Amino acid sequence: MNDLLTSLAAGVARNWVAVYTLGLPPSVRDARRAELQSDLWEQRHEIRSGTSNSLAKGVLARVLGGVPADILWAIDVRHDQGGTAMRAFDGYEKTDKVVIFGITVTAALLASTTIGATALVSLLVAAVAAVGLAGLMRLVFPPTTGGRAMDSSATSSRGRRLLTTFVISIAVIMGIGAYLFSLEHWGGLAILLNIVGTVALLVALGSLSLFVVDLIRGERPTRS
Amino acid sequence: MTLDNRKISSYSFGVRRKPGTLIPIEQDILEAGLALSRRGEPSFHGFLIAKEIQDDAEAKRLTSHGTLYKALDRLERAGHLASQWEDPEEAAIQQRPRRRLYQVTVTGAQALAKSHVVARAAASGRRALEGA
Numbered sequence: 029m030n031d032l033l034t035s036l037a038a039g040v041a042r043n044w045v046a047v048y049t050l051g052l053p054p055s056v057r058d059a060r061r062a063e064l065q066s067d068l069w070e071q072r073h074e075i076r077s078g079t080s081n082s083l084a085k086g087v088l089a090r091v092l093g094g095v096p097a098d099i100l101w102a103i104d105v106r107h108d109q110g111g112t113a114m115r116a117f118d119g120y121e122k123t124d125k126v127v128i129f130g131i132t133v134t135a136a137l138l139a140s141t142t143i144g145a146t147a148l149v150s151l152l153v154a155a156v157a158a159v160g161l162a163g164l165m166r167l168v169f170p171p172t173t174g175g176r177a178m179d180s181s182a183t184s185s186r187g188r189r190l191l192t193t194f195v196i197s198i199a200v201i202m203g204i205g206a207y208l209f210s211l212e213h214w215g216g217l218a219i220l221l222n223i224v225g226t227v228a229l230l231v232a233l234g235s236l237s238l239f240v241v242d243l244i245r246g247e248r249p250t251r252s
Numbered sequence: 253m254t255l256d257n258r259k260i261s262s263y264s265f266g267v268r269r270k271p272g273t274l275i276p277i278e279q280d281i282l283e284a285g286l287a288l289s290r291r292g293e294p295s296f297h298g299f300l301i302a303k304e305i306q307d308d309a310e311a312k313r314l315t316s317h318g319t320l321y322k323a324l325d326r327l328e329r330a331g332h333l334a335s336q337w338e339d340p341e342e343a344a345i346q347q348r349p350r351r352r353l354y355q356v357t358v359t360g361a362q363a364l365a366k367s368h369v370v371a372r373a374a375a376s377g378r379r380a381l382e383g384a
Contacts (some may be wrong), residue, residue, distance in 0.1 A: 045317075
């Protein structure tokens with residue numbers, strides 16, 4: 029069980045480094061991932077590491093404590109590469125950026141509050157969730173040139189709306205279900221369901237924001 | 253030597269420092285690196301330096317990954333540290349991931365010495381003010 033906890037903690041660290049190094053130059057990205065992998069190995073095999081339980085806590089504390097620095101470092105690297113921190117959103121319209129940021133931050137705040145985190149942790153979770161979700165949106169719904177996805181064709185627009193609606197439906201059902209189940213004091217499973225529900229709700233809210241943007245664009249008189 | 257949030261640049265957004273000066277986490281890294289060097293370990297990897305800082309400060313926890321590697325990256329770009337990846341064969345023999353090995357450069361040692369001088373001057377200035 030303790031080994032499982034340590035493996036889970038190491039998995040969190042590896043996944044986090046994989047997330048914040050996404051989109052960085054391959055040499056920088058691979059170096060940071062390899063360095064973190066080495067660090068995790070060293071910590072795990074350190075003679076005076078104590079129990080696996082404390083090791084898992086130690087690894088998690090190091091990951092969480094370094095989240096702000098990781099994000100700022102990744103921004104710095106992107107900036108040094110000739111981009112800007114906002115480059116990932118260059119393809120979006122101004123209103124899209126506001127909607128995505130606003131909704132994701134609000135959703136993350138609400139979600140972290142349901143987990144019972146402190147205000148500082150809530151803010152950290154909100155920031156990470158906002159960046160992560162915005163990146164996810166970019167992958168799932170890549171903006172077209174000029175930011176006019178609706179102009180490409182009526183068929184793709186219809187498909188996008190259907191997909192968005194589907195994701196919203198599934199995510200909301202999962203989120204509400206997870207929340208209801210968590211009220212039954214299911215121990216560890218309740219926490220897992222809460223996390224699943226939180227992620228589902230975040231995706232649902234993000235998808236909803238894009239859906240609304242699409243609807244607004246579809247009513248513009250300039251649309252062909 | 254203790255490490256608290258105020259020593260972590262990422263938590264001090266309002267702090268703007270002069271070029272060439274060192275923040276506490278950078279001083280800690282350079283001091284620990286030089287201490288290891290004096291003990292016959294001229295190069296160090298990330299976890300080793302985190303342990304050295306923890307032991308020196310008698311801290312409960314290791315420096316977080318983000319804070320540590322961001323500072324190492326900054327120090328290397330400033331020329332205070334030099335790094336190289338170890339021979340893959342050596343890592344393979346020991347059945348572990350490759351280590352990135354850092355060394356404190358002459359520039360780094362000089363920067364640390366300079367920061368100590370500045371810190372002493374500031375301390376004596378404070379004492380003089382308190383005594384006045």
